[in-house]
Amino acid sequence: MKYYLYWGCSLEGTGANFLLSLRPACEALGMEFEEIEDWNCCGASVSYAGASDLAIKVLNARNLAMAETKGSYDIVAPCSSCYIQMIKVNHEIKEDPAVLKEVNDCLAEGGLHYKGGIKVRHIQDVLFNDIGVEKIRERVTKPLNGLKIAGYVGCQSVRPYGEYDSTVKPVVQDRLLEALGAEAVPFPKKMLCCGSGIFLPEMDYCLELVKSILEDALNHGAKLVSTVCPMCAMNLEMYQDRINKKYGTRLDVPIVYLTQLMAAAFGMDLKKGAALNRNVIPPEGILKEAIG
Amino acid sequence: MAAYEPSFAQEVFGNVDFGEEIKMCMQCGVCAGSCPLRDHMDYPPRQIFSLIRAGKREEVMSSSAIMLCTSCYTCVVKCPRNIPVMDVMHGLAHYALKQGYVPRKDTANFGKEFWNQVYKLGRIDEKDLPRRVFFADGLVNGIKSTLNFMDVGIKLLLHGRMKLLPERKIKGIKSLRKMLDKAEKMGKGGAAA
Numbered sequence: 001m002k003y004y005l006y007w008g009c010s011l012e013g014t015g016a017n018f019l020l021s022l023r024p025a026c027e028a029l030g031m032e033f034e035e036i037e038d039w040n041c042c043g044a045s046v047s048y049a050g051a052s053d054l055a056i057k058v059l060n061a062r063n064l065a066m067a068e069t070k071g072s073y074d075i076v077a078p079c080s081s082c083y084i085q086m087i088k089v090n091h092e093i094k095e096d097p098a099v100l101k102e103v104n105d106c107l108a109e110g111g112l113h114y115k116g117g118i119k120v121r122h123i124q125d126v127l128f129n130d131i132g133v134e135k136i137r138e139r140v141t142k143p144l145n146g147l148k149i150a151g152y153v154g155c156q157s158v159r160p161y162g163e164y165d166s167t168v169k170p171v172v173q174d175r176l177l178e179a180l181g182a183e184a185v186p187f188p189k190k191m192l193c194c195g196s197g198i199f200l201p202e203m204d205y206c207l208e209l210v211k212s213i214l215e216d217a218l219n220h221g222a223k224l225v226s227t228v229c230p231m232c233a234m235n236l237e238m239y240q241d242r243i244n245k246k247y248g249t250r251l252d253v254p255i256v257y258l259t260q261l262m263a264a265a266f267g268m269d270l271k272k273g274a275a276l277n278r279n280v281i282p283p284e285g286i287l288k289e290a291i292g
Numbered sequence: 293m294a295a296y297e298p299s300f301a302q303e304v305f306g307n308v309d310f311g312e313e314i315k316m317c318m319q320c321g322v323c324a325g326s327c328p329l330r331d332h333m334d335y336p337p338r339q340i341f342s343l344i345r346a347g348k349r350e351e352v353m354s355s356s357a358i359m360l361c362t363s364c365y366t367c368v369v370k371c372p373r374n375i376p377v378m379d380v381m382h383g384l385a386h387y388a389l390k391q392g393y394v395p396r397k398d399t400a401n402f403g404k405e406f407w408n409q410v411y412k413l414g415r416i417d418e419k420d421l422p423r424r425v426f427f428a429d430g431l432v433n434g435i436k437s438t439l440n441f442m443d444v445g446i447k448l449l450l451h452g453r454m455k456l457l458p459e460r461k462i463k464g465i466k467s468l469r470k471m472l473d474k475a476e477k478m479g480k481g482g483a484a485a
Contacts, residue, residue, distance in 0.1 A: 201396070
């Protein structure tokens, strides 16, 4: 199965371990990827400070139009911000065809046109609905043997549209974790926001959010927290020492991408395949113990 | 709460992206109840909408609440009247900044620099963005912030999570800018003071 892979800016830098593990893990399941040539940033969630809503739509429509001109594969966007920004354009066009005309008036300045026919999918959607948990389970050679993992869903991978999962009680990430042999622990704060794009400028407030998410996961027995979003991963992982300093806590919980766990459970090299050496809080010890 | 005073509401409907959606608000407060940063807002979203109807322009345009949005979409999902509350808040913040108000200084700097990079390069340079944000507030504050975040930068660097080369412009940057310029001209919420 072939897809466009729109990995976005973060996955080349702070989210490198996501892209590095995603490719081998997904290719092992028969997925093929093509890059959207000369793609641009999606604008993420803070561009509104400098840009009008239409400009942000046009920014995303450029990527959609370029993909549509080249072929008709679905776009897979692993970063939840990229995903939501692109899917939003498609939804608003469907609700109001006048939006498509406005967008196309702008795209015409660069000789592009969007018909509105490209589907944008989250990586969890594709894994769950196109590949399926059965096929993933079959590919597992080193099951995670009941390792307790908190599947942190966060926000933009399912909200607001709920394309492939419930916006209230999401289950997809948990089912995928279970297919790898892990035990997905329930924890009520799996959908509480981590602060996302305003984490850096509003750190004092956002540290509180991360603290409550991680403590909730740990209180429910999790040894690891998994995520499918580069902002979540960054915010949950990088500032645990600051939280400890501020609140006197002892947080030290590894944050791993779902695709890293897939690569590990598929028997790939923990460094070269799963890119676990790129995590700042090392998860190798816990994973090796589980895999055996 | 003051009586209904429609002039500011009209201004919002006409100039703010998603501004007209406010008409649907029935003041139930579910948006405030669902917001992760509600405790830090001067006015919860419900009250912002009510202040708009009451014509309280200054209170709304300088409210920290309109820029404290993490974009989590919870309010959008929960609103029983299907108001995209988050988009309204973004629209209000964009409009307030255009009018010279600064609801949250650091977030405003961050968002503006983010967009500047998108416009300049077509992509985000994760090294350059924080540097620009840190120094947006003068040299001394810039150095302080840089030192404060040095540990994060070093950790990322040591773990291969920082792109070493500067981000280059996308090939189609000129045509992208033309599209965005046109969008700014056509779009709502673009009117300067």
